[in-house]
Amino acid sequence: MDNSKQPAMSFSFSVSHTDGAARAGLVTTPHGTIETPMFMPVGTQGAVKAMTVRMLEDAGAAIILGNTYHLWLRPGAELIARRGGLHRFNGWSRPILTDSGGYQVFSLANRRKLDEQGVEFRSHLDGSRHVLTPERAVEIQACLGSDIAMVLDECPPHPSTRDAIQASLALTTRWARRCQVRLDQLRDGATIDGLRPTNPGQVQFGIVQGGVYADLRRESAEALAALEFPGYAIGGLSVGEPNEVMYEVVGGVAPRLPAAKPRYLMGVGTPADIIEAVDRGIDLFDCVMPTRNARNGQLFTRQGPLNIKNARFAEDDLPPDPSCRCYTCTHFSRAYLRHLYIAGEMTGSILNTVHNVSFYLDTMRQIRQAISLGTFAAFKHEFLRQLSLKAFTS
Amino acid sequence: MDNSKQPAMSFSFSVSHTDGAARAGLVTTPHGTIETPMFMPVGTQGAVKAMTVRMLEDAGAAIILGNTYHLWLRPGAELIARRGGLHRFNGWSRPILTDSGGYQVFSLANRRKLDEQGVEFRSHLDGSRHVLTPERAVEIQACLGSDIAMVLDECPPHPSTRDAIQASLALTTRWARRCQVRLDQLRDGATIDGLRPTNPGQVQFGIVQGGVYADLRRESAEALAALEFPGYAIGGLSVGEPNEVMYEVVGGVAPRLPAAKPRYLMGVGTPADIIEAVDRGIDLFDCVMPTRNARNGQLFTRQGPLNIKNARFAEDDLPPDPSCRCYTCTHFSRAYLRHLYIAGEMTGSILNTVHNVSFYLDTMRQIRQAISLGTFAAFKHEFLRQLSLKAFTS
Numbered sequence: 001m002d003n004s005k006q007p008a009m010s011f012s013f014s015v016s017h018t019d020g021a022a023r024a025g026l027v028t029t030p031h032g033t034i035e036t037p038m039f040m041p042v043g044t045q046g047a048v049k050a051m052t053v054r055m056l057e058d059a060g061a062a063i064i065l066g067n068t069y070h071l072w073l074r075p076g077a078e079l080i081a082r083r084g085g086l087h088r089f090n091g092w093s094r095p096i097l098t099d100s101g102g103y104q105v106f107s108l109a110n111r112r113k114l115d116e117q118g119v120e121f122r123s124h125l126d127g128s129r130h131v132l133t134p135e136r137a138v139e140i141q142a143c144l145g146s147d148i149a150m151v152l153d154e155c156p157p158h159p160s161t162r163d164a165i166q167a168s169l170a171l172t173t174r175w176a177r178r179c180q181v182r183l184d185q186l187r188d189g190a191t192i193d194g195l196r197p198t199n200p201g202q203v204q205f206g207i208v209q210g211g212v213y214a215d216l217r218r219e220s221a222e223a224l225a226a227l228e229f230p231g232y233a234i235g236g237l238s239v240g241e242p243n244e245v246m247y248e249v250v251g252g253v254a255p256r257l258p259a260a261k262p263r264y265l266m267g268v269g270t271p272a273d274i275i276e277a278v279d280r281g282i283d284l285f286d287c288v289m290p291t292r293n294a295r296n297g298q299l300f301t302r303q304g305p306l307n308i309k310n311a312r313f314a315e316d317d318l319p320p321d322p323s324c325r326c327y328t329c330t331h332f333s334r335a336y337l338r339h340l341y342i343a344g345e346m347t348g349s350i351l352n353t354v355h356n357v358s359f360y361l362d363t364m365r366q367i368r369q370a371i372s373l374g375t376f377a378a379f380k381h382e383f384l385r386q387l388s389l390k391a392f393t394s
Numbered sequence: 395m396d397n398s399k400q401p402a403m404s405f406s407f408s409v410s411h412t413d414g415a416a417r418a419g420l421v422t423t424p425h426g427t428i429e430t431p432m433f434m435p436v437g438t439q440g441a442v443k444a445m446t447v448r449m450l451e452d453a454g455a456a457i458i459l460g461n462t463y464h465l466w467l468r469p470g471a472e473l474i475a476r477r478g479g480l481h482r483f484n485g486w487s488r489p490i491l492t493d494s495g496g497y498q499v500f501s502l503a504n505r506r507k508l509d510e511q512g513v514e515f516r517s518h519l520d521g522s523r524h525v526l527t528p529e530r531a532v533e534i535q536a537c538l539g540s541d542i543a544m545v546l547d548e549c550p551p552h553p554s555t556r557d558a559i560q561a562s563l564a565l566t567t568r569w570a571r572r573c574q575v576r577l578d579q580l581r582d583g584a585t586i587d588g589l590r591p592t593n594p595g596q597v598q599f600g601i602v603q604g605g606v607y608a609d610l611r612r613e614s615a616e617a618l619a620a621l622e623f624p625g626y627a628i629g630g631l632s633v634g635e636p637n638e639v640m641y642e643v644v645g646g647v648a649p650r651l652p653a654a655k656p657r658y659l660m661g662v663g664t665p666a667d668i669i670e671a672v673d674r675g676i677d678l679f680d681c682v683m684p685t686r687n688a689r690n691g692q693l694f695t696r697q698g699p700l701n702i703k704n705a706r707f708a709e710d711d712l713p714p715d716p717s718c719r720c721y722t723c724t725h726f727s728r729a730y731l732r733h734l735y736i737a738g739e740m741t742g743s744i745l746n747t748v749h750n751v752s753f754y755l756d757t758m759r760q761i762r763q764a765i766s767l768g769t770f771a772a773f774k775h776e777f778l779r780q781l782s783l784k785a786f787t788s
Contacts, residue, residue, distance in 0.1 A: 050744070052721070082709060089730055333483075346744075
């Protein structure tokens with residue numbers, strides 16, 4: 001593979017404005033920059049469902065997420081490496097973050113077996129056996145060539161006992177160190193079955209665990225901070241705990257992470273969740289909610305979610321969100337989108353997804369602007385007030 | 395409904411070049427012009443499946459087809475009329491042709507009952523009873539506001555006896571006249587449950603029937619020509635008869651239709667079918683093949699259809715058709731499209747559809763150019779020769 005064509009930019013992060021604990025900044029990666037706070041649309045299998053690259057670009061997406069578990073099993077990490085990496089394979093030339101595969105493997109429940117070395121599991125596709133170790137998670141992501149890779153962490157179920165969580169985060173910390181060692185080896189010229197990493201500028205983020213226990217979260221944050229990652233994620237949230245508990249954990253962990261490094265809250269969440277987390281110092285987010293809910297006919301608006309299948313929209317000529325400037329809202333009515341949903345037309349899923357992703361990205365733009373103007377508190381107050389009007393609930 | 399905003403152009407057709415029986419021309423409609431020969435992508439339920447309006451525009455679509463049967467039953471012709479017509483409802487501002495609904499109703503087989511007045515049937519959606527008469531077909535299409543409406547014709551099954559076909563085409567001719575009368579009434583101010591036609595410039599095409607019987611086709615063509623429609627379709631083909639029979643029928647009928655009017659071959663067909671029909675004097679085509687086959691992973695190329703699910707494409711970095719300049723072929727590889735297909739990703743259906751529709755429309759562009767240069771025979775020869783290489787059959 002010819003890596004000489006890889007962009008030369010290396011990873012960095014700078015904070016340009018703070019407003020309370022909220023911060024606006026810029027992440028630089030080998031495939032370009034990301035203004036933060038930023039939301040990352042999820043491209044599980046190498047494509048954001050029901051969107052093309054051009055639609056993502058038009059919606060203003062700056063970075064997308066790919067799922068290591070899915071891409072490893074199909075079409076295979078080495079196949080993607082032979083194509084030059086995930087960017088060349090899927091045509092997305094801006095930054096990509098990949099998760100470690102751990103979250104999906106641990107969600108296989110009784111199809112997986114954990115020990116110190118790693119986790120053995122059966123594929124959800126064909127039942128075949130695989131072993132995911134911290135080193136293998138690094139290798140797969142090196143094949144994919146994402147700009148930001150995640151360390152393999154154990155994701156204990158919620159609720160778990162304090163003892164189980166404590167043992168788990170200790171394992172996660174040992175695994176984090178092993179991930180660093182393997183990435184260093186690859187940077188020093190080690191190969192993966194003869195293949196070289198497809199993105200030499202790839203960096204690794206550590207993941208803080210610790211469940212809902214403030215002291216364990218602190219212990220995890222400090223242990224990872226000592227490993228000096230280029231960025232940090234908070235994992236194991238949005239798994240069923242009450243929203244207020246999640247906000248409290250985020251508020252406790254974020255200040256204990258190095259201020260000069262980006263902070264990523266994994267798998268979160270609703271627009272309100274994102275705003276609450278930004279208010280506590282988070283920079284990056286991902287969630288399947290905008291894309292999945294779009295396919296189920298739920299459209300996000302400033303006045304709360306609108307269920308397009310509702311009969312009240314059958315003759316409603318307004319766009320989904322009259323204040324939105326996305327392709328869908330500037331061209332199509334609720335009546336038309338309802339018809340497409342009821343008729344089972346794929347074009348409806350496309351248009352709904354375009355809107356929801358645009359809505360999330362526009363919200364992030366407004367958040368960044370408010371932080372840079374020092375008006376984030378007022379923005380948050382007004383955003384949550386409009387949501388509380390619940391315009392679209394019966 | 396405010397019809398004052400309707401474009402003022404009225405329907406016309408002119409032939410600019412002929413090359414043998416093939417002709418290049420221009421159809422003018424209230425929503426713009428259509429260079430012919432032209433292919434019309436099928437938007438059954440008001441959307442071309444897996445495409446947005448923007449994608450259709452990018453692919454160069456000049457006119458799309460809507461299905462009266464589907465739109466009548468869901469969301470309802472009157473609902474669309476209250477929105478200002480199909481163009482305003484679905485955001486497609488270029489010409490639209492609607493069929494009469496007959497083809498779908500007659501394909502309901504034992505769910506419908508025919509008499510002189512019309513056809514009574516049960517909806518495939520909910521079993522509800524409806525009656526489609528020639529007058530009702532006109533009214534529904536007047537509600538939809540297509541630029542070209544089709545008369546209601548009886549579509550006898552293939553094969554049918556000569557006597558059955560003869561009786562059927564006589565009925566079709568009587569129905570054609572009733573359609574004209576009803577359209578004239580609407581133009582003179584008649585309303586449909588209080589609603590007015592949404593496109594005052596809408597015209598009606600007659601449909602030639604007669605099965606595979608040359609003399610019956612001639613009889614039908616002459617009877618319809620006497621009714622002086624602004625355009626003529628050939629119906630009842632591509633229903634299971636051998637290709638050569640279809641070509642022969644087209645070659646027999648086309649010269650008997652008024653040369654100054656556009657000729658539309660309904661529901662046809664493969665690229666080779668279209669080229670053969672152009673060679674016999676046809677101007678307009680529609681078919682679900684490019685869109686439906688795309689969703690099934692079949693991609694059209696100059697070297698014949700390529701089944702993207704085939705394992706041989708797993709590591710193939712070429713675009714589907716290296717000579718194609720569509721969005722899909724200029725950005726994505728067979729390997730990636732195969733992955734999306736195997737993984738069941740909707741994005742794969744989108745990209746495949748974009749390619750197939752672009753391929754059809756590019757082929758039409760090449761056909762028009764060849765006719766205008768007087769090189770259609772050579773173009774046809776080379777096109778069919780490349781297809782005969784069958785590059786993608788194992």
